[in-house]
Amino acid sequence: MKLDSAGLEILSRDECLDLLASMAIGRIVFTDHALPAVQPVAFCLIDGNVVIRTTIGSNVAAAAKNSVVAFEVDDFDAAMRAGWTVTAIGHARAVVEPDEISRFSLLPLTSWAPPNHDHFLHFIVMAPEQISGRRVRN
Numbered sequence: 001m002k003l004d005s006a007g008l009e010i011l012s013r014d015e016c017l018d019l020l021a022s023m024a025i026g027r028i029v030f031t032d033h034a035l036p037a038v039q040p041v042a043f044c045l046i047d048g049n050v051v052i053r054t055t056i057g058s059n060v061a062a063a064a065k066n067s068v069v070a071f072e073v074d075d076f077d078a079a080m081r082a083g084w085t086v087t088a089i090g091h092a093r094a095v096v097e098p099d100e101i102s103r104f105s106l107l108p109l110t111s112w113a114p115p116n117h118d119h120f121l122h123f124i125v126m127a128p129e130q131i132s133g134r135r136v137r138n
Helices: 013-023 059-063 099-104 114-119
Strands: 025-032 035-047 049-055 067-077 082-094 119-134
Touching: 013 035, 013 067, 013 082, 013 119, 025 059, 035 059, 049 059, 059 119, 067 119, 099 119
Parallel strands: none
Antiparallel strands: 025 035, 025 067, 035 049, 049 119, 067 082, 082 119
């Protein structure tokens, strides 16, 4: 087990991808009007890529189009003082191909927007170029 300078376990890329795949909600970090912004989103890990469901016109859809974003998931048990965090960084792209939209529409993603916005369904894909994770155990 490899530890960082703070004594946290450093997770391998495969461990990070396994943990990403185990969660349904994450946080996307993007730039909004030249400032950092963070927003929780529903996502799935498909073929090693983070697929996010959002709506056309949302801040995430506008800001994450063809830009570098970060994506983070974590799980902590405060009582046990144990948990983990995974961060992925990469270029995001809007999904525009009809076949890809149809494929992603079948994913178990629940939009954070009210149901009447489903006809504006939009997907963003981020291919992790850098991925890192840490685990703390007591």
